[in-house]
Amino acid sequence: GAVVSQHPSWVICKSGTSVKIECRSLDFQATTMFWYRQFPKQSLMLMATSNEGSKATYEQGVEKDKFLINHASLTLSTLTVTSAHPEDSSFYICSAIGTPTNYGYTFGSGTRLTVV
Amino acid sequence: EDKVVQSPLSLVVHEGDTVTLNCSYEVTNFRSLLWYKQEKKAPTFLFMLTSSGIEKKSGRLSSILDKKELFSILNITATQTGDSAVYLCAVRDDKIIFGKGTRLHILP
Numbered sequence: 612g613a614v615v616s617q618h619p620s621w622v623i624c625k626s627g628t629s630v631k632i633e634c635r636s637l638d639f640q641a642t643t644m645f646w647y648r649q650f651p652k653q654s655l656m657l658m659a660t661s662n663e664g665s666k667a668t669y670e671q672g673v674e675k676d677k678f679l680i681n682h683a684s685l686t687l688s689t690l691t692v693t694s695a696h697p698e699d700s701s702f703y704i705c706s707a708i709g710t711p712t713n714y715g716y717t718f719g720s721g722t723r724l725t726v727v
Numbered sequence: 728e729d730k731v732v733q734s735p736l737s738l739v740v741h742e743g744d745t746v747t748l749n750c751s752y753e754v755t756n757f758r759s760l761l762w763y764k765q766e767k768k769a770p771t772f773l774f775m776l777t778s779s780g781i782e783k784k785s786g787r788l789s790s791i792l793d794k795k796e797l798f799s800i801l802n803i804t805a806t807q808t809g810d811s812a813v814y815l816c817a818v819r820d821d822k823i824i825f826g827k828g829t830r831l832h833i834l835p
Contacts, residue, residue: 617769645822645823647825653827654815654825654826654827654828655770655815655825656825657822657823657824657825660821660822668822704769704770706823716761716772716775716823717772718763718769718770718771718772719769720768720769721768721769
């Protein structure tokens, strides 16, 4: 149980384009979704927290207009990297918790984004 | 400022050894402490700890939480080369905060 499906697993895009990453909870209701970014050999850095049906809360230093997060349903959250630049190249991972209480704490499989 | 500190940052041992990984934390509204193992891709969940003094075990791995002293340890006994990974500790208050991880390498 508590499976989170994330895709795409990897994507290469041109500088200036936008990329959408999806995370779906397959067997539970994800009331809260966390989006992280991880650079090589570094730990996970929380970018934002989103609760279903409300606006995401962004961490300090994360541009909300650049990293658009939508959590419109209890099973789907998306992260859109807008006008991507090479410095946005990273590993993006989602994590979800939900109901029953505290069920989940599961990560998606991650998306390796390379901007060229 | 909320923080999670793991030690050591890296560790190299021989197969069969026992290792202890440390995690200390300072958060405003503690709810739970989580341990993850990360190999090449996304972290995989190991344990969630919410109560002090209750050991959680899964095979050769075990973990315990001390909410008074604000730390947790993760023990791995009879280590194997497949245990080589980064072990991440995270604490949940209103969000989930990760430590920098302990990079464990097991020599055959």
